[in-house]
Amino acid sequence: xxxxxxxxxxxxxxxxxxxxxxxxxxxxxxxxxxxxxxxxxxxxxxxxxxxxxxxxxxxxxxxxxxxxxxxxxxxxxxxxxxxxxxxxxxxxxxxxxxxxxxxxxxxxxxxxxxxxxxxxxxxxxxxxxxxxxxxxxxxxxxxxxxxxxxxxxxxxxxxxxxxxxxxxxxxxxxxxxxxxxxxxxxxxxxxxxxxxxxxxxxxxxxxxxxxxxxxxxxxxxxxxxxxxxxxxxxxxxxxxxxxxxxxxxxxxxxxxxxxxxxxxxxxxxxxxxxxxxxxxxxxxxxxxxxxxxxxxxxxxxxxxxxxxxxxxxxxxxxxxxxxxxxxxxxxxxxxxxxxxxxxxxxxxxxxxxxxxxxxxxxxxxxxxxxxxxxxxxxxxxxxxxxx
Numbered sequence: 052x053x054x055x056x057x058x059x060x061x062x063x064x065x066x067x068x069x070x071x072x073x074x075x076x077x078x079x080x081x082x083x084x085x086x087x088x089x090x091x092x093x094x095x096x097x098x099x100x101x102x103x104x105x106x107x108x109x110x111x112x113x114x115x116x117x118x119x120x121x122x123x124x125x126x127x128x129x130x131x132x133x134x135x136x137x138x139x140x141x142x143x144x145x146x147x148x149x150x151x152x153x154x155x156x157x158x159x160x161x162x163x164x165x166x167x168x169x170x171x172x173x174x175x176x177x178x179x180x181x182x183x184x185x186x187x188x189x190x191x192x193x194x195x196x197x198x199x200x201x202x203x204x205x206x207x208x209x210x211x212x213x214x215x216x217x218x219x220x221x222x223x224x225x226x227x228x229x230x231x232x233x234x235x236x237x238x239x240x241x242x243x244x245x246x247x248x249x250x251x252x253x254x255x256x257x258x259x260x261x262x263x264x265x266x267x268x269x270x271x272x273x274x275x276x277x278x279x280x281x282x283x284x285x286x287x288x289x290x291x292x293x294x295x296x297x298x299x300x301x302x303x304x305x306x307x308x309x310x311x312x313x314x315x316x317x318x319x320x321x322x323x324x325x326x327x328x329x330x331x332x333x334x335x336x337x338x339x340x341x342x343x344x345x346x347x348x349x350x351x352x353x354x355x356x357x358x359x360x361x362x363x364x365x366x367x368x369x370x371x372x373x374x375x376x377x378x379x380x381x382x383x384x385x386x387x388x389x390x391x392x393x394x395x396x397x398x399x400x401x402x403x404x405x406x407x408x409x410x411x412x413x414x415x416x417x418x419x420x421x422x423x424x425x426x427x428x429x430x431x432x433x434x435x436x437x438x
Contacts, residue, residue, distance in 0.1 A: 075129030104195030118176025233379035244299030
């Protein structure tokens with residue numbers, strides 16, 4: 052890896068990332084972001100296809116030497132959050148910001164494309180650059196990219212996530228299951244409305260829903276193996292309009308996270324059983340809408356060892372083995388089709404005040420992490436191609 056060449060591209064990375072940070076676009080609406088990516092690839096002489104799976108872009112560089120095909124992926128959507136940072140590159144779009152680092156991911160992958168555009172004669176095989184829309188919102192963009200041929204003839208895939216919980220200069224990954232599956236559910240408890248002073252004439256949906264919230268908390272604590280990580284969270288309960296009116300309907304909404312498909316199915320079945328049983332016990336009815344979203348992200352063991360023994364070290368990063376984490380990631384779909392590895396690149400820096408968590412209104416990254424991220428993707432690619 053020509054580190055000096057990559058370092059010369061760092062200012063472009065920063066400029067690109069800050070442009071995207073000022074002009075964020077929500078999932079499934081990344082039209083201008085897509086145009087910008089396609090334009091930069093065209094300037095580099097990189098063959099590309101646009102409109103893949105919505106606003107996705109796929110670029111390809113074929114090397115002069117024989118070899119395998121490596122895919123590299125970056126997501127590019129923002130979140131519906133108001134940017135509260137006091138910086139000159141703060142979001143200019145009210146209520147929308149890059150609060151998860153996807154602007155940095157896009158800037159990194161464009162830099163890697165530029166790096167290889169200068170090294171076609173030395174490059175083995177082919178590199179596929181996947182710029183994916185809509186990671187943040189189910190059904191996400193990965194499945195549509197795959198259906199559109201993003202993984203055609205691909206032998207391995209790598210992806211990174213700039214990660215502020217760990218400091219810049221470090222990286223983390225784990226073999227096997229690393230990020231949880233995620234499911235969402237909405238349960239409407241249908242009762243019978245009435246006067247707050249005459250509860251015996253009504254069926255109180257709020258009371259039934261409140262009882263159900265407590266019942267659902269027993270699923271993980273009493274029905275799931277304590278050594279099998281899982282989460283059931285109720286994030287919302289909404290019912291009623293006035294203090295003296297018994298609500299006829301109350302809605303609860305929540306999420307399920309786990310790492311085992313059997314556990315995932317079991318929890319879903321328990322939610323149905325508890326919702327229907329609890330509602331019936333109060334004389335109400337449960338109307339359940341359950342969506343199985345992203346699967347568990349499972350890294351290939353061999354590619355994890357490549358990261359730990361070769362990739363991170365060549366990129367100048369301190370590698371760590373991360374414990375399983377409950378956030379979900381639709382990169383999991385790619386790993387169901389081809390082997391690969393998803394890696395976390397430290398982007399936090401307390402000395403610079405970069406310590407806010409992902410999805411926070413003041414989220415930011417230490418931009419030096421982008422250079423490490425680009426180095427890591429290149430190191431993994433070159434290690435794979437040389438095997």
